[in-house]
Each structure stands twice: as structure tokens, then as C-alpha cells.
Amino acid sequence: MLQLENVNKYFFRYTQDEQWAVRNLNLRILEGQFVTVVGSNGAGKTTLLNLISGNYAPDSGKITINGEDVTNLPAYRRASYIGRVFQNTFQGTAPSLTIEENLALAYLKGKRKGFRPAINEEMRKFFQEKLADVGLGLEKRLRERVGLLSGGQRQALALVMATFGHPKILLLDEHTANLDPKTGEKIMELTNKLIYDSNLTALMVTHNLQDALKFGDRTLMMDEGEVVLDLAGEERKKMTIEELLERFSELRHKKFTEDRALLSS
Amino acid sequence: MFGILALGVFITFRCLDFPDLTVDGSYPLGAAVFAVMMYHGFGAGWGMVAAFLAGALAGAFTGFLHTFSRIPALLSGILTMTCLYSINLRIMGRPNISLSENLGHRTIFIILRDHFPGVPETYLRLAFLLVLILGIKLLLDFFLQTEIGLSIRATGNNPTLVESQGINPDSMKLIGVSVSNALVAFAGAMFAQHQGFVDVNMGIGMVVSGLASVIVGEVLMRGKTIFVMTLQVIAGSVVYRLATAVALNWGYNIGFKPYDLKLFTGLIVIIILSYPVLQEKLSRRVKVR
Numbered sequence: 001m002l003q004l005e006n007v008n009k010y011f012f013r014y015t016q017d018e019q020w021a022v023r024n025l026n027l028r029i030l031e032g033q034f035v036t037v038v039g040s041n042g043a044g045k046t047t048l049l050n051l052i053s054g055n056y057a058p059d060s061g062k063i064t065i066n067g068e069d070v071t072n073l074p075a076y077r078r079a080s081y082i083g084r085v086f087q088n089t090f091q092g093t094a095p096s097l098t099i100e101e102n103l104a105l106a107y108l109k110g111k112r113k114g115f116r117p118a119i120n121e122e123m124r125k126f127f128q129e130k131l132a133d134v135g136l137g138l139e140k141r142l143r144e145r146v147g148l149l150s151g152g153q154r155q156a157l158a159l160v161m162a163t164f165g166h167p168k169i170l171l172l173d174e175h176t177a178n179l180d181p182k183t184g185e186k187i188m189e190l191t192n193k194l195i196y197d198s199n200l201t202a203l204m205v206t207h208n209l210q211d212a213l214k215f216g217d218r219t220l221m222m223d224e225g226e227v228v229l230d231l232a233g234e235e236r237k238k239m240t241i242e243e244l245l246e247r248f249s250e251l252r253h254k255k256f257t258e259d260r261a262l263l264s265s
Numbered sequence: 266m267f268g269i270l271a272l273g274v275f276i277t278f279r280c281l282d283f284p285d286l287t288v289d290g291s292y293p294l295g296a297a298v299f300a301v302m303m304y305h306g307f308g309a310g311w312g313m314v315a316a317f318l319a320g321a322l323a324g325a326f327t328g329f330l331h332t333f334s335r336i337p338a339l340l341s342g343i344l345t346m347t348c349l350y351s352i353n354l355r356i357m358g359r360p361n362i363s364l365s366e367n368l369g370h371r372t373i374f375i376i377l378r379d380h381f382p383g384v385p386e387t388y389l390r391l392a393f394l395l396v397l398i399l400g401i402k403l404l405l406d407f408f409l410q411t412e413i414g415l416s417i418r419a420t421g422n423n424p425t426l427v428e429s430q431g432i433n434p435d436s437m438k439l440i441g442v443s444v445s446n447a448l449v450a451f452a453g454a455m456f457a458q459h460q461g462f463v464d465v466n467m468g469i470g471m472v473v474s475g476l477a478s479v480i481v482g483e484v485l486m487r488g489k490t491i492f493v494m495t496l497q498v499i500a501g502s503v504v505y506r507l508a509t510a511v512a513l514n515w516g517y518n519i520g521f522k523p524y525d526l527k528l529f530t531g532l533i534v535i536i537i538l539s540y541p542v543l544q545e546k547l548s549r550r551v552k553v554r
Contacts, residue, residue: 053429079431086425094422096489097415105419108412109431115408118415145489161430 002029002052002169002201007061009047009225021047023225025061029169029203034195036212037205039222040256045205048222049171052203054078065168080110083162083200085155085175092158092175095147099138099157102146103127106161130160134190152183156190163194170195172204176211188215209241223252266455267478268398271502272405272495273448274475279494280409281441282421283331286342286472288449290349291323293468295450296457297353300362309373313454320450321443323349328439346468353465361464364457372458390459397455401448402495408444409491417441449475470527477530478502480537505533 009022022044029035039045050056052063054075063071070078086092093102104118107126124142131139134156138149146154155175162170172191176184192215195202206212212219219236221229221244228251231239248256270292277285295316302312323345330341354360364370377389408414420427420437427434449471457463482501486493512529513521 055428074433075428076431076433079429082429084429091423091425094419094426096422097419101415101419104415105426105430105432111412113412113416113432115411115413117407117410118412119410 001031001064001066002203003027003062003064004051005062005064007051007058007063009044009051009056009058013059021225022051022058025225025227027220027227029201031201032199033218034200034202034216035204035218035220036216037203037220037222038207038209038212042224043222044225045222046173047225049084049173049203049205052169053082053084053171080165081168082171083164083167083169084171085158085162085173087174087177089151089154089158089178092161093146093154095154096145098143098145099131099149100124100127100142102157103130103142103161103164106164109165130164131157134160150183152179152187155179155183155187159187159191159194163198163200166198166200168201170200170202172202172206174205174207177207191215209244213239213241213244221248223248228252266394266452266459267474267506268499268502269401269452269455270449270471271475271478271482271498272401273445273452274472275479275495275498276405276417276441276445276448278476278479280418280421281438281445283338283438283442284342285324285327285442285445286339287323287327287345287349287442287446288342288472288475289468289470290346290353291320291446291449291468292453292456292471293353293463293465294323294349294356295320295453296463296467297356297362297465298450299454299457300364300463301356303364303370303372304362309371309376309458313373313451316454317447317451320453321447323450324443324446325439327446328442331442332435332438350465357463357465360466361462363462365461372461373455374458394455398499402499405448406491406495409495413437413440470530473527473534474505474530475502477534477537478505480534481505481508484537508533 004025004027007022007025008020011017011019011021025048037045037048047056051058054070054073054077057072061071062069065078065081070081084092094105100119104123107123108118127142128139136153136156138153138157146157149157159175175191176187179187188211191204194200202216204216213236217236218230218232220227229247245256270288274285274288277283298319299312299316302315303309307315327341327345330336330344331338336344364372366375374386374390374393377393378386381389409418416427416432417437417440419430420432420434420441424434427437453467456467478501479498480501481504482497482499485500485504486497488494488497509526509529513523513526516525
């Protein structure tokens with residue numbers, strides 16, 4: 001279970017450019033929940049993910065994962081709880097390393113590193129099985145460098161890496177945004193499959209309102225650093241994109257401004 | 266010898282993406298430590314071990330400046346290098362030290378010569394250095410493919426990813442820069458034995474010539490596996506040394522002097538690094554027409 005209590009995050013605090021990026025945020029995500037997050041640009045979605053992953057430290061508040069206080073742990077110290085896939089398809093993998101080397105990094109996550117060879121035959125077999133599940137033929141290309149793969153293939157690899165070792169929470173940061181629509185769809189289905197197959201807890205930021213309602217079992221809408229709408233259950237099932245946009249303007253007295261969201265809906 | 270130096274430079278510049286200028290200081294450091302060990306009656310073996318460790322320490326200091334004090338990589342290296350100039354003089358006690366056999370210093374080459382009496386010394390040195398460099402290459406290949414080695418390479422490639430995989434990129438930088446400078450200092454100790462003396466200024470321009478070897482190697486050979494990459498570096502340093510030797514001999518006839526060497530080295534690196542950009546600019550110009 002992931003819990004955020006009264007979390008605040010400012011950027012450029014005490015300067016003219018001060019931004020209150022996340023405001024008194026309270027959030028509880030139960031084990032096995034697949035939560036989607038939508039919101040206009042600058043709503044604080046990515047900041048929220050960075051706070052959870054430890055790339056940002058909050059200015060106040062508390063973050064716990066399964067009851068353990070991780071508020072002030074640096075990213076690398078809480079990495080074994082977290083799997084993450086980024087929007088930029090080059091960020092989730094190391095392009096100059098081979099596919100198997102990338103997978104080995106994820107496989108060794110949370111373990112002490114020593115002077116043993118990083119990859120052995122047993123691991124290779126395990127990697128091949130995992131990649132075969134994805135169905136892109138990557139299992140035959142273990143020794144190729146990741147930089148040679150297409151964006152979609154890299155993203156699929158990053159997904160597989162992020163789900164190694166059953167993370168307590170999987171963070172997906174618009175991970176299909178930089179792909180063409182068809183590949184994005186494929187990756188989205190793969191994501192869904194991986195999450196349900198291993199019963200992962202996931203938090204997915206997306207600009208695609210349709211995806212936000214279609215996948216997962218709970219949807220958060222953010223605006224100016226706050227969660228303004230928290231949908232689940234029956235209410236969410238009946239929700240349409242039009243209705244969602246309407247609810248937003250009722251609540252915030254303004255239009256939902258996210259060009260990409262409107263175009264893709 | 267220069268191959269060992271180049272392998273050290275390769276670790277920081279290529280694996281770690283850390284432009285480390287400590288090299289100009291850690292190279293004479295290795296030589297100085299070696300010379301002083303000899304003067305205190307230790308054998309050549311201990312001298313080389315000490316040089317190796319001293320280099321690692323110098324590298325660790327640069328790594329510390331960068332990761333703890335957040336000083337940019339280039340400046341960290343320059344700071345260590347500058348400090349090392351004084352430290353090297355302190356260690357040596359004077360600007361240069363002779364390791365002549367007449368003074369009773371038995372360097373590794375002297376030991377070898379006495380071991381294989383019939384073999385001409387030039388061949389002996391060459392064979393020994395060849396075995397040494399290949400041994401170091403294979404060890405380094407192994408190291409770069411261990412868990413720690415893989416983490417180091419990943420740190421140079423994508424620090425964000427490394428962090429999200431539970432590795433502290435700062436520790437990896439520290440280890441990488443230390444190993445690199447240990448190799449460089451070891452190369453310094455070898456060179457001191459080869460030429461029979463140590464000079465406090467022997468490190469000037471070493472980063473650039475190491476980098477030149479790495480780059481020349483990449484031009485010579487294609488391939489991205491670790492095995493090929495370290496081989497590139499060694500081949501690059503051999504070709505680079507040959508080229509400078511030829512340039513010195515030939516240049517002498519048309520009025521160049523040995524002290525022009527660093528200028529040429531710099532120019533070679535500049536030309537190779539600028540080549541891709543120039544090529545692109547030229548091809549664009551053609552298209553516009």
C-alpha cells in the first residue's frame with residue numbers, strides 16, 4: 001500500500017518564480033489497484049511520480065510504502081519497491097548496453113553488487129522466457145544493443161525490466177506518449193497484461209482520457225497540484241470523456257486545457 | 266605502457282562519460298611513488314603495487330570532489346591534478362629522480378634481462394609489455410562484465426535508469442574513476458622503469474594522448490562489445506605511438522622539433538573529433554545547392 005499524507009512540493013521556493021506544484025496531497029493506493037492519473041499540463045502529475053520514486057523530496061508531508069516511511073530516502077535506496085517507465089523511450093533503458101545487460105541491471109536490482117559476472121546462463125534463460133511473453137521476438141536478440149531497437153521495442157523492454165522482482169508499485173509516466181498510435185496501443189495492452197498477470201499495484205499518468213477510463217480500476221484527475229476528482233467503481237464505469245470534461249469545468253470553473261487530450265479523444 | 270594509460274582513459278571517457286583530467290597528475294604520481302619505493306629498498310613489484318594504489322587514491326579524490334562537493338567533473342580533475350603537482354614534488358623531494366642500474370635500482374626490466382640472459386633486451390621488453398597489456402586487457406574485460414562493471418557502464422550511459430535500478434550512481438563514479446587512475450599510475454610506474462628516470466613534468470598532455478589513442482582506435486576498428494572496445498584502445502595507442510614516432514623522424518627533416526609533439530597530438534584529436542561535424546556541414550551544403 002502506498003500512502004501520501006499532506007504532501008507539499010514547491011519549485012523555486014522563496015523566489016519570484018515560486019510554484020506550488022503539489023498541494024496538501026493526501027492519497028492512499030491499496031495493493032493491487034491500478035490507478036490512472038489525468039490532468040492538464042503543469043497539474044503536478046509527473047511531480048507526484050517523482051515524489052513517490054524519490055527523485056524529488058517533498059517540502060512537507062509523509063510518504064509510506066507498505067507502512068515503511070520512505071519520505072527522505074533517495075531514489076536509489078527505495079528503488080527495490082518501485083518499477084518505473086518513462087515517457088522518453090531512451091530513459092528507461094541504457095542504449096549502449098545490450099538487451100541482456102539491461103535486463104541484468106533490473107534483475108540485480110536491490111541486490112548487493114560484487115565481482116561476480118553480471119550475467120549467467122540461468123539468467124539468460126529467465127530473460128528469454130520473459131521476453132517471449134512479450135511477443136516481439138526480442139528473446140532472440142539478447143546480445144544486441146538497445147539503441148538499435150525501435151521506440152516501441154525499447155518501451156516494451158523497459159516495461160519488462162520495471163516489473164522484475166514484483167515491485168510494490170509500478171510508476172508509468174505517459175509511457176506511450178512518444179510512440180505512434182498503433183504501437184502505443186500495443187504497449188498499453190502489454191502494460192495491462194503485465195499488471196494483471198502479476199497483480200501489480202500501478203500508477204499510470206496518461207494524456208489519453210480514453211485510456212485513463214478504459215484501463216485500470218480508479219482514475220484521478222489533477223489540477224494545480226491537487227486531486228480534484230477521484231473516480232472508482234460504478235461511477236467510473238459509466239463515465240464518458242465528455243462527462244469527465246464537464247465535471248472538470250464545473251469543479252474548477254475553467255476548461256480542461258490539454259490539447260493532446262482533446263485531439264486524441 | 267601507453268596502452269595501459271589509454272585503457273585507464275577509456276574507462277572514464279567512454280564507460281563512465283566522465284572527462285577526467287586527473288590523469289596528468291596521477292601518471293607522474295605513479296612514477297614518483299614507484300621511484301621513492303625503490304629508493305627505500307622495496308622491490309619493483311611492491312613499487313608497482315604502491316603506484317597502483319596511489320593512483321586509485323588520486324582518482325577517488327577526484328570522484329569525491331565530483332560526487333560529494335558537486336564540483337563539475339572537468340574542474341574536479343583539474344583541481345586534483347594541480348594539487349598532485351605539489352604532492353608529487355613532496356614525494357620525490359626533487360624535480361627528477363634517476364632509476365639507473367648503476368645506483369643499484371633493479372627495475373622489472375633489469376630483473377627480466379637477468380632472467381633471460383640470451384635474449385636481446387629490446388625484444389624482451391616488447392614481449393613482456395605485450396603479455397602485460399593483454400593480461401590487463403583481459404582482466405579489465407572481466408571486470409567490466411561483473412555486476413559492478415556493468416553498473417559502472419550503465420552509469421555513464423543512463424544515470425536516471427541506474428538510480429531507478431537501486432544503484433547509487435555516485436559510488437559507481439567513484440569506483441570507476443579510481444580504477445581508471447590506478448591503471449594510469451601503474452602506466453606511469455612502468456614508463457619510469459622503461460626510461461630509467463622520473464620527472465615531475467612527465468604527466469603533461471597525458472590525458473590528450475590517452476584520448477587520442479582511444480579515438481584513433483575507434484576509427485581503426487568497428488564493434489561495440491567490451492572485448493573489441495578494449496582491443497580498439499590498445500591498437501589505437503600502438504598506431505598513435507607509431508604515428509608520432511614517424512612524425513618526429515620525418516618532421517625533423519622539415520624543421521619540426523620534438524617539442525611540437527603535443528601540438529600535433531592536440532591537432533589529431535581535434536581533427537578526428539571535428540570530422541563528423543565537418544562532414545555533416547559539407548553534405549548539407551551540397552544538398553542546398
